[in-house]
Amino acid sequence: MANLKSLAKDTAIYGLSSIVGRFLNYLLVPLYTHYMPKDSGDYGISTNVYAYTALILVILTFGMETTLFRFANDEKYKSDTVFSTAFATVGSLTAVFLLLIFGFISPISHALGYTEHPDYLLMMAVVVALDAIQALPFSYLRYQKRPIRFASLKMLFIVINIALNVIYFVLLGKTSVFYVFFINLLCTGLITFFFLPDLFRIKWKFDGKLLSEMLGYSWPILILGIAGILNQVADKIIFPLVYPDEADANVQLGIYGSCVKIAMIMAMITQAFRYAYEPIVFAKSKDSDKTQYYASAMKYFIIFTLLAFLCVMGWMPVLKLIIGADYREGLGVVPIVMMAEIFMGIYFNLSFWYKLIDKTIYGAWFSLAGCIVLLAVNIIFIPKMGYWACAWGGLAGYGTAMVLSYVVGQKKNPIPYPIRDIVYYFIASMTLFGMMKWFAIKTDWPEWALFLINNFLICGFVYRIIKCDMPLSSLPVIGKKFKKN
Template sequence: MNPLRKLAGETAIYGLSTIVGRLLNYVLVPFFTYVFGQPADLGLNTEFYAYISFLGVIFTYGMEAALFRFGTTEDDPARVYATAQRAVLVSTLALAVPVMVWAGPIAGALRHGGHPEYVVWSMLIVALDALTALPFARLRAAHRAWRFASLKLANIAVNLAINFFLIGWCKWHYEHAPESLWAQFYDPRIGIAYAFIANAVASGVTLLLLAPEFRGLGAGFDATLLKRMLRYALPLLVVGLAGMVNETLDRILLKYLLPEETALTAVGIYGACYKISIIMSLFIQAFRYAAEPFFYAHAASERAPETYAFVMKAFVVCCAGIYLGTLVNMAWIQYLVGPNYRAGLGVVPILLLANLCLGVYYNLSIWYKLTDRTGAGALITLFGAAVTLALNWLLIPRLGYLGSAWATLACYALMAAVSYRAGQRHYPVPYESGRLLVYVGAAILLASGAARIVLDAPVLELLARNLMLLPFIALVLWWERPAVARLLRARAA
């Protein structure tokens, strides 16, 4: 099969699970913002999921990428998997147990004294997800996309079901029929934290469903191999941690850099509106699931650089289209969050563009992975983390969560620029940079023009704004005439 067609097919499968899964999970955003009308309630959820993201990187410490790398270069892939999974199992227990034991003091340090259960539930989520990370990576490496997708969807289905049962059904009975059996399952002191319980149960169910993937642990443990894998993976741990700084530190800093009486409200508003920008990251995540194994598998091809350049161009065109399509439809997308959260909608265009830059960086980062210069990737991401920290520190006191959004965009744009320059020296790829910038610039200008269309009839206004998609599509079809013609000939054949 044509490798690009195979990549597109696997992206579609991963995209199905990612998009459907995220959309199902996304239902929780309007659900929470309407059920919990006060943004401070959602702020608690947003804050702890930022911590969970950080810890998730620490608990897997780059071993997924090491599994891809050594699984394709070693003679015995089963031994590679067994070595990596045993290491993660031991380290997960060594890290999770002490945190749970000291949950009380940790909760106090986070200004949630009296609620050590928040720490325990969060740590349980992190530990269970860490144990499933390598089995999921193994499925991707084996191109078992449907198995991967079905398990991800099962996880989300369980999570949603428990959330709707406890926070929806049982909460309603607690408020309207307190004598009913269902009301006894709801405790208002837990409130939004029921989301942690639902997530922990869903992660546990997923671990059980992945049990067949643990049969390979009998292939043996190789300490020498583990040392080599760690040398490759640990710089990626730095990359991952710095990446989490870039992705989630803003929500943590908002809590500590804004006045205490309004901080959690700001975190809740920003977190809810940040979710709208996830429309872009749905595509990026699906692409990454399929592209990482694809890039490694085709690294030896003579035409690999040209292939990577074409993939980048297709990726940017899709992301620019998503950016434009989202913004011309904000008239109805805004209702995905409750009325008390819509004050933060101004961050959405900025965060969409930031996610586009992040996706470009993911594409560019293949140069240091294929040349085993993961230390360079760590330095670039550390640079981005420094930009994030500095700009958030400067801008949050002045602009609030809008400052966080601008800091995120600046970070990802600078990381992409630095990675591009470094990559062209060590692993040249003929990216059509000028054309890519034109596509992104056109999307920004068209979105800006659409925002200025104001009509008395809301439906006509929405239709008029969506017409701004046509010039963008026309630009792409005209400029990519040869590629479109080849595609049509291939389909006709």
């Protein structure tokens, strides 16, 4: 329980930068959807370009974030040497990437449909390069158990980014997506500058033999990462390419991209959990009770992500106000995308069995299988179903990877997951969600009454958690007060 409390505490701190930061970034969604008219397609362009940058970032980091944890926790190596070797690798890849982009910007911008705006691609190329350079210092902060420093830098980026967006769009009346990319470039460059003190404290040493071992470990993670990020962004890359109405493609993608922002609450929770959980898993790999710990962590992760799902669905009358009125027609995809994110989080939890036995190739195959399913659903059904195919494709892709990882993992490295409890919570949450939908469709009650009913149902779910699985006295920090009472 002590380790679980530590996990919860670190998750809360990392979540401050992730959840609060994403919440503040939500303030940009109504800003963009108000100042960038739907018919301009600018929000769709933003969604498309950021999808490409997410994919490129995974390639440039080359799986070195997880590899850093694996080798830094190995007593044979000094952590600074591991960091130095990984950083040199990522830095070299990033330099080559920038040379290629700046050298061949004309054919690249033409191929991607941005012939008239190569400046968009150049700005975001520099942004993704700086993000890749920052990735390992951020990971090293996690290895060093410095969540406050980590969260402070993340929050600094977010606050400055929001402030500049408000200045440009609200005060100066700008309406072009150009300023979205320009502001991102300014903020990313500033955060890179703030990492200089951390880099100066490193005892730099490159180890070629160590690099060979690290690459052997990381390349399957790279394949896994590419397949994994494609599961998240492939729909946004493919959509303009296969949607039958080329002129309307960015408009529809803008609707989908704005509504998906609400579903990304689940991605925040998963990311915060990952930041805290990943270093702990490798550090605990030698303990005798590790399998029980992994099983408990999976259970509580699923419980709280399902609670988050119900909260978002129950609070949709309020949360939908985040999206501009012209974009709300796509809100129906939110529960599908949120459930896909839960599947992705479960898959992440399941992934440690092959990472801990250095069989990361399994993860590459699982993610590749999920990616193939997602691509097939998108390519086949986007022309017929539009952005609904994007939502269902993500669910099918993550579901495939999750099931494969569980089935193979229980044979190769079995962990006693509490399947009965997990299934119960899934059934309970889906039943409550069904009741919310039933009241919304079958009654003509005012929205405030439906909102109260939704919250009553959510409270019932919380009561079950407190009564059976997590009494208040067991919580970190505040649990002491309940024990006294």
